[in-house]
Amino acid sequence: MANQDIKPNTAVIPGPRPFGRGRGRRLAPRIEEFAAVWVLRAAATVSVVTTIAIVFTLLRESFAFFQDVPVWEFIGGTKWTPLFKPSSFGVLPLVGGTLLVTAVAGLTSLTFGIGAAIFLSEYAPDAVRRVIKPVLEVLAGIPTVVYGFFALTFVTPIIRWFFPDANIFNALSAGLVMGLMIMPMVSTLSEDAMVAVPRSLRDGAYALGATRFEVAVKIVVPAALPGIVAALILGLSRAIGETMIVTIAAGATPNLTFNPLEGIQAMTAYIVQVNQGESPHGSVIFKTMFAVGLVLFLMTLAMNIAGQWAIRRYRNRY
Amino acid sequence: MEAPSERDGFDAGRATDHIASAVTRPHYAGPTPPRGAATARSGWRRNRDTIAFLLFFASVVVGILGLAVLLVDVLSRGLPWLDWDFINNFPSRHAEESGVKAALWGTIWIMFLTALFTIPLGISTAIYLEEFAADNWRNRIIRVNIANLAGVPSIIYGLLGLAVFVQWWGLGRSVIAGALTMTLLILPVVIIASQEAIKSVPQEFRDGAYALGATKWQVSKRIVLPLAVPGIMSGVILALSRAIGEAAPMITISALVFLTFTPSGPTDRFTVLPIQIFNWVGLPQDDFRGVAAAGIIVLLVVLLAMNSLAIFVRNKFQKRY
Structure with a gap:
């Protein structure tokens, strides 16, 4: 019978006060509020914990690895034969393999990605842009295992038709297909930078x-250069960390070479190779994965930070 | 290879159309820009412009063609094997x-x-x-x-x-x-x-x-x-x-x-x-x-x-x- 308690002169405005304390506030919503904030805050910490866990895991297993293998042999060695005797743990052939494929992918995506970006930002009418951009972005959504299949079954035979002495597994095929994969990323990010160039210029x-060509090449591209560089860096970072294309199409023979027609082994491909057999926890082979993973993590981290820095630079420019 | 009217020089009507259309669009995607006297005098620059356009367009085509070839390759190999x-x-x-x-x-x-x-x-x-x-x-x-x-x-x-x-x-x-x-x-x-x-x-x-x-x-x-x-x-x-x-x-x-x-x-x-x-x-x-x-x-x-x-x-x- 709450109505009987109301007296005419207690004129309380109905409803709680904004952020008010004390009068008229019930306890339950305040407990709910308190609990909700802490639950949300805990969820937000998960991503920070993930980063810490990644760094901690990689470092711990790598340190254990460096108890068995001297650091300088790992960083400076040019022979990588961990699975045979006598085993040798020089990471340079893996890094070189990754960089070779990445260089081919970078050249491919730089050429076609920036060409496409200039076309979309300077030449194409709006209607054409609206059709072409989503089609190109489908390329970015195709699983990498499909690209690997495409490289091995379609691109490699074509390469071997032109260069009969090319290996079945070669860096060129993997690099070209990887370039196709990261092209939409490079072109979208570059186009964003080009569109941001003021019209007055x-x-x-x-x-x-x-x-139009002179405007595109002498005005727009130089003005958008930090953005284009950022696009390329972020694209290359994707290429370095990419796994399935290099595993399927580039081979499993650690090989320090500049010849893209030879088979190589990328860092990511090595990690997959180790997982193809069961390697017991604590064995040297098991630890090599994490040491290679640490190198991979540091390379991509450096490139991502550089890329984000370049993007901030062009955003602040205009 | 240009029309005589364009060779006369700056076409004011076209230029303003172009600017008006560019203002209403979010991106600079206008038609051919105003053709100044300098452009008209230099055939090589005009040809270079056309060649460059074709190259830029070709980059887009490479991407789309890559996607198409990939899909055709997968479908032609896989469909015969696909059943319940x-x-x-x-x-x-x-x-x-x-x-x-x-x-x-x-x-x-x-x-x-x-x-x-x-x-x-x-x-x-x-x-x-x-x-x-x-x-x-x-x-x-x-x-x-x-x-x-x-x-x-x-x-x-x-x-x-x-x-x-x-x-x-x-x-x-x-x-x-x-x-x-x-x-x-x-x-x-x-x-x-x-x-x-x-x-x-x-x-x-x-x-x-x-x-x-x-x-x-x-x-x-x-x-x-x-x-x-x-x-x-x-x-x-x-x-x-x-x-x-x-x-x-x-x-x-x-x-x-x-x-x-x-x-x-x-x-x-x-x-x-x-x-x-x-x-x-x-x-x-x-x-x-x-x-x-x-x-x-x-x-x-x-x-x-x-x-x-x-x-x-x-x-x-x-x-x-």
Whole structure:
């Protein structure tokens, strides 16, 4: 019978006060509020814990590995034969293999990605852009195992038709297909940077009689350069960490070479290779995965930080 | 090769049309720019312009052609192997008896559990960062950290899962260890997508609720979350569809096994579609290339279905303000 308690002169405005303390506030919502904030905060910490766990795991197993193998042999060695006797643990052939494939992928995606970005930002009418961009972005959504299959069954035979002495597993095939994979990323990020270039710069050049090509190459590309560099760096970082294409198409023979027609082994491909057999926890082979993973993690981390720094630079520019 | 009227010099009417159309468009995508006297005098510069246009256009064509060739290659190799038995059979030594049953069920299990873990974690983090977190150093670290996590190679997550879930927590090479690893892998993507969806809820709605005396949590729960759910869900589905295609982190968890059973619980061993495809690609017999292509078609159909669902959810339920 709450109604009987109401007296005419207690004129309380109905509803709780915003952030009010004390009068009229019930306890339950405040407990709920308190609990909710802590639950949400705990969820947000998961991502930080993940990073710590990644770094901790890689470092712990790597330190254990460096008890067995001297650091300088790992970093400076040019022979990687952990699975045979006498075993040798020089990581350079794996790093070199990764970099060779990444270089091919970088050249491919730089050429076509920036060409596509210039076309989309400077030439294509809006209607064409709206059709082409989603189609290109489908490329970024295709699973990498499919690209690996495509490289091995379609691109490699073509390469071997042109260069009959190329290995079945070669860095060129993997690199070209990987370039196709990261092309939409490079072109989208570059295009964003080009669109951000103020129109007044283009209008100035057109007023002086420049052609579209001259405006694109002499005005827009230099002005958008930090963004384009960022796009390329982030694309290459994806390429370095990519696993399935290099595992399927580039081979499993650690090989320090500059010839993209030879078979190589990338860092990621080595980690997969170890997992193809059961290697007991604590064995040297098991620890090598984490040492190689640490190198991979540091390389991609450095590139991602550089890429984000470059993006911030061009965003602040205009 | 230019029309006489253009050679006369600057065409004022065309130039203003061009500027007017450029002003109304978000991007500078106007037609041919005004042709000044300098351009008209120099045929080489005009030709160079045309050649360059063709080259830039060719880059786009290379991308689209690459996609088309890839799809045709996969379809032409895989379709002859694709039938009901392929969906319903376990892998076999004989190409014609091989199927994706174990991998398909493994993928479904992993995705179900991953969604179960990712959705609450991702949405909670996004709400915290967008609605609660002050702009102090602790929360800035969380934000920068999420951006960096999104760039960590997927196989590194595989190593993390192997060391933490499989060995330290003693979960073994099980479905649950795979799902937890996959959760960590796609969490940054889900958080970023959810943050975008939450940002798109107009500030006025929040202000209205605050004016009526709601607390931050009440605003988040009753105003922001219901309005952001369509955007969040389409982001979650897209993130899951990326996870379905990921082979690398699952290889370190499940190892490359040849399974002839479907998981019956979260502690069973498992294999997933991309691993099964990878297995078949690696086999020497040529027939298994066709089987692998058929597996790829199944994978792509699943992806297509999920992407369509994401687009449907976004278009059907998302409001524009």
